[in-house]
Amino acid sequence: PYDVLVVGAGPAGAAAAVYAARKGIRTAMVGSRVGGQVLDTEAIDNLISVPHTTGPKLADALRAHVNDYDIDVIERQTASTLETDDGMTTVRLTDGDLRARSVVIATGARWRNLGVPGEEEYRTKGVTYCPHCDGPLFKGKKVAVIGGGNSGIEAAIDLAGVVDHVTVVEFLDVLKADDVLLRTLKSLPNVDVITSARTTQILGDGSKVTGLEYEDRTSGEVKTIELAGVFVQIGLLPNTEWLEGAVERTGRGEVVIDERGGTSVPGVFAAGDCTTQPYKQIIISMGAGATAALGAFDHLIRQNPA
Ligand code: FAD
Numbered sequence: 459p460y461d462v463l464v465v466g467a468g469p470a471g472a473a474a475a476v477y478a479a480r481k482g483i484r485t486a487m488v489g490s491r492v493g494g495q496v497l498d499t500e501a502i503d504n505l506i507s508v509p510h511t512t513g514p515k516l517a518d519a520l521r522a523h524v525n526d527y528d529i530d531v532i533e534r535q536t537a538s539t540l541e542t543d544d545g546m547t548t549v550r551l552t553d554g555d556l557r558a559r560s561v562v563i564a565t566g567a568r569w570r571n572l573g574v575p576g577e578e579e580y581r582t583k584g585v586t587y588c589p590h591c592d593g594p595l596f597k598g599k600k601v602a603v604i605g606g607g608n609s610g611i612e613a614a615i616d617l618a619g620v621v622d623h624v625t626v627v628e629f630l631d632v633l634k635a636d637d638v639l640l641r642t643l644k645s646l647p648n649v650d651v652i653t654s655a656r657t658t659q660i661l662g663d664g665s666k667v668t669g670l671e672y673e674d675r676t677s678g679e680v681k682t683i684e685l686a687g688v689f690v691q692i693g694l695l696p697n698t699e700w701l702e703g704a705v706e707r708t709g710r711g712e713v714v715i716d717e718r719g720g721t722s723v724p725g726v727f728a729a730g731d732c733t734t735q736p737y738k739q740i741i742i743s744m745g746a747g748a749t750a751a752l753g754a755f756d757h758l759i760r761q762n763p764a
Contacts, residue, residue, distance in 0.1 A: 459546065459556075459559060460484045460485060460557070460558040460559070461478070461483035461484045461485065461559050461560065461758055462474070462483060462558065462559075462751065462755075463485075463486050463488065463547070463556055463561045464478065464485070464561075464562045464564060464751075465488050465537045465540075465549060465561060465562070465564060465565055466487075466494065466563065466565040466566055467488070467489020467490070467492040467493070467494060467520075468489070468493065468496060468520075468564060468566045468731075468743065469516075469520065469730065469740045469743040469744045470494075470564035470566070470730025470731070470732075470743040470746055470747035471494070471562070471729075471730070471747060472492070472521075472523065472524050472744075473729075473743070473744040473746075473747030473748045474487075474562040474564055474750050475487040475524055475527070475529045475751070476526075476751075477751035477752060478751040478754060479527035481755050483755065485529045486529065486530040486532055486558075487524060487530070487531050488532045488535050488551060489531075489533060489535075490533075490534060490535065492520065492524070492531070493513070493518075493521070494517075494566050495567075495568070495731070496513045497514065498513060499512070499516075499582075500512060500513060501595075502740065504591060504740075516740070535551040535552045536551065536552050537550065537565070538550045538552075539704070540561065540563075540700070540704040542704075542723050542725065545724075545725060545761060546558070546559060547559075547560070547561045547725060559725065559758055559761065560725045560726070561725065562719070562728065562747070562750045563713055563726065563727070563729070564728065564729045564747055565696075565697040565700070565732045566697050566731045566732055567694045567697060567731035567732055567738065568694070568695050568697065569587040569690065569693075569694055569695075570692045570693040571690070572604065572690055572692065574659055575658075575659045575660070576659050576661060576662060577660050577690070579660075579662065580662045580667045580688075583662070583667060584660075584668075584686060584687050585690065586688070586689055587689070587690050588689075589603075589616050589689055589691075590616075590737075593616060593617050593621070594620060596620070596621045596687040597620055598621070598622050599622055599685070600623045600625070600683075601621050601623070601624055601625075601686060601689060602624070602625045602626070602670050602683060602685055602687070602688050602689070603617065603624060603625070603626050603627070603689045604627045604657055604688060604689065604690050604691060604692060605626075605627075605628065605691035605692040605693075606626055606627075606633035606634060606635060607633075607634045607691070607692075607693075608635045608636060608639060609694075610626060610691035610692070611626070611633065611635035611636075611643055612635075612639060614643060615639065618646045621687070622648065623685075624646075624650075625651075625652060625683055626650070626651045626652065627657055627670070627683075628652070628654075628655065629654075629657075629675075631653050631675075654674065654676050655673070655674060655675065656672060656673045657671075657672045658671050659671040660688055661682065666686070667685070667686060667687060667688060668685075669682050669685055694738060695711065696713070696732045698712070698713055704726075705721040705723050706721065706722035712733055712734045713732055714734050715729075715734055715735065717749075718749060718750070719749045720753055720757075725754075727750040729743065729746035729749065730747060733746065
């Protein structure tokens, strides 16, 4: 069996694998795609000490760093269950079971899509999911935030300080965000809110976003707004369905972790976007992966020798 089995090969998984391997223990990293969400990213400007990189370049760098160590990289495999029995954890993969004395879960998350025409076509050409990443690209421009929950309103407040104008577009007839956020939002001069609006299309000129079309759900009228960017904030779904009943998760599916990355099951750790760790970012996931691997190592040295 492995000492540490890392499930997931994004920034959190790669960091966990490198930190575990540096302890000289038997380490494997399982991942359907080395790089994770980073592969879907164009420009990355907020990975501290790397002023500018791209998703594919960072994914290559993660792979190169993992390959510097004695880590079994098990690619194109998906984990479907996790069971712990008598200090040993078994993870079921596409091609069979793997056993380990400790596991780091780092299966990340995926943004919920609107599923409307133009969204896929203009992804990274004006359609974005991450205000912390892409806000500065829209300096002096008009944008919309789709979604009036906490993440949408936080994004709108954040963007209002960076861009020229923000329109919040919400499907329901009310904004569901916390009152304190709504009060701040209302105090901002460059934010409009449209409720009861069903986004029907992202409009563009072939190379970039030029606007957004929505249906006014009260009147049935179809309207358009001219803008340069659309921030979709209708939820981040953790890739944790496979952990049903195995470890404690929140109602939103995030794996509950403590400050060492420990989960509700001894020997099972977790890191990155699949967890309760706030602020889903590359640098934060990398730090969390390192923490979880060190947590796993601490756990192992407290067990009876295998
Ligand atoms: P992920 O990157 O999601 O990696 C999870 C890995 O687990 C993947 O390899 C996945 O294939 C694998 N996996 C999932 N389920 C299973 C399973 N059952 N079995 C095996 N493997 C599985 N952050 C920034 O800091 N700066 C940016 O500029 C930035 N831009 C972004 C742009 C876009 C378009 C997106 C989508 C995200 C962006 N982010 C950015 C966020 C950043 O990419 C994430 O916070 C980060 O990748 C999370 O790392 P992670 O390792 O926790 O998860």
